Amino acid sequence: MRTCLIGQKRARRGTCYDPAMSLYPFVLEMKKLLGQVETWLDKASAHAAGKKYDPNVLLQSRLAPDMFPLIRQIQAVCDQAKYAAARVSGKEPPAHPDNEQTIEEARKRLGSVIAYLDGFAAGDFADAAVTARTISLPRWEGKSMTATDYFVEHVQPNFYFHLAMTYALLRHNGVDIGKRDFLGQLTMK
Amino acid sequence: MRTCLIGQKRARRGTCYDPAMSLYPFVLEMKKLLGQVETWLDKASAHAAGKKYDPNVLLQSRLAPDMFPLIRQIQAVCDQAKYAAARVSGKEPPAHPDNEQTIEEARKRLGSVIAYLDGFAAGDFADAAVTARTISLPRWEGKSMTATDYFVEHVQPNFYFHLAMTYALLRHNGVDIGKRDFLGQLTMK
Numbered sequence: 001m002r003t004c005l006i007g008q009k010r011a012r013r014g015t016c017y018d019p020a021m022s023l024y025p026f027v028l029e030m031k032k033l034l035g036q037v038e039t040w041l042d043k044a045s046a047h048a049a050g051k052k053y054d055p056n057v058l059l060q061s062r063l064a065p066d067m068f069p070l071i072r073q074i075q076a077v078c079d080q081a082k083y084a085a086a087r088v089s090g091k092e093p094p095a096h097p098d099n100e101q102t103i104e105e106a107r108k109r110l111g112s113v114i115a116y117l118d119g120f121a122a123g124d125f126a127d128a129a130v131t132a133r134t135i136s137l138p139r140w141e142g143k144s145m146t147a148t149d150y151f152v153e154h155v156q157p158n159f160y161f162h163l164a165m166t167y168a169l170l171r172h173n174g175v176d177i178g179k180r181d182f183l184g185q186l187t188m189k
Numbered sequence: 190m191r192t193c194l195i196g197q198k199r200a201r202r203g204t205c206y207d208p209a210m211s212l213y214p215f216v217l218e219m220k221k222l223l224g225q226v227e228t229w230l231d232k233a234s235a236h237a238a239g240k241k242y243d244p245n246v247l248l249q250s251r252l253a254p255d256m257f258p259l260i261r262q263i264q265a266v267c268d269q270a271k272y273a274a275a276r277v278s279g280k281e282p283p284a285h286p287d288n289e290q291t292i293e294e295a296r297k298r299l300g301s302v303i304a305y306l307d308g309f310a311a312g313d314f315a316d317a318a319v320t321a322r323t324i325s326l327p328r329w330e331g332k333s334m335t336a337t338d339y340f341v342e343h344v345q346p347n348f349y350f351h352l353a354m355t356y357a358l359l360r361h362n363g364v365d366i367g368k369r370d371f372l373g374q375l376t377m378k
Contacts, residue, residue: 025341033346063252063361134378143377152214153375156345157222161371164353172252182350186342188332189323 080159089124219270220306269348278313
């Protein structure tokens with residue numbers, strides 16, 4: 001079995017492959033989807049107005065008593081995107097104190113992270129440094145992941161988990177959103 | 190502004206970038222997560238045995254009356270992974286008639302798609318053909334997406350949507366699963 005080149009990984013069947021892919025399109029997609037959450041909140045506010053309830057009540061709803069309420073789901077989906085872009089590109093992310101209490105504050109949080117992601121360019125995710133970079137979080141007790149593994153195995157599942165829970169909570173409460181609101185516009189020709 | 194090379198895309202700030210990344214790690218991740226669903230079903234069966242109810246009742250549960258029940262969510266998450274691997278690599282996927290009625294049948298469906306994904310290697314997603322390939326579904330009425338756009342904007346959000354709804358439905362019904370069951374083992378050093 002031949003030796004893989006430096007930076008390559010061994011796949012099943014013994015072949016070598018290069019994990020130095022560009023993660024940029026996946027970052028752009030997260031940015032787009034944070035924008036979709038803004039449209040869900042518009043519909044949540046409309047639902048509350050139609051039924052004459054305080055829309056901020058929704059932010060405390062949960063799918064199970066030991067799951068995060070809606071506001072924490074929104075904070076978490078924002079954080080996954082923010083930390084992904086920052087850590088994979090080796091930058092310091094802005095701090096957010098997680099003190100949002102209202103739909104308007106949730107909207108500001110989303111806008112702030114979308115603006116932060118706007119500051120990145122393809123080159124931030126395409127250079128060889130991304131492949132070489134390792135990421136370690138305090139709770140991992142000294143262990144680390146490669147930037148690519150972190151993005152594929154940690155960021156993507158966590159981002160989409162909290163995004164889908166946000167959607168599920170609104171949908172479960174009767175807000176008029178559907179799959180198209182989840183996906184947003186697709187790049188079609 | 191300089192012209193981008195053939196196969197490159199123009200990003201914001203006018204820079205060109207190469208979308209020919211390897212999607213293979215993302216396919217492996219989907220395979221891993223289908224395996225996680227099998228572990229959730231184990232816990233669902235244990236929950237049903239402990240509470241003395243028929244576990245197949247869970248398969249008809251919904252988060253909203255106009256959302257898919259659990260069994261359709263499981264079928265959909267299987268399909269997203271299967272079609273992603275097949276379409277992006279230009280292969281014909283196996284057919285599944287969507288006639289599962291029991292947890293055991295859902296488990297077989299998951300196993301069948303995991304085995305199908307096992308048949309792919311890194312090379313199926315790394316060659317230039319992936320970049321050149323376009324994908325068109327009957328319901329898109331003649332429009333198409335590049336394989337990369339399809340994977341990033343369609344497959345990933347849809348796969349994770351149905352995966353998270355599967356998790357949410359089990360969790361909402363009291364099955365003892367948590368975030369670690371969702372993510373599975375991470376590649377740490």
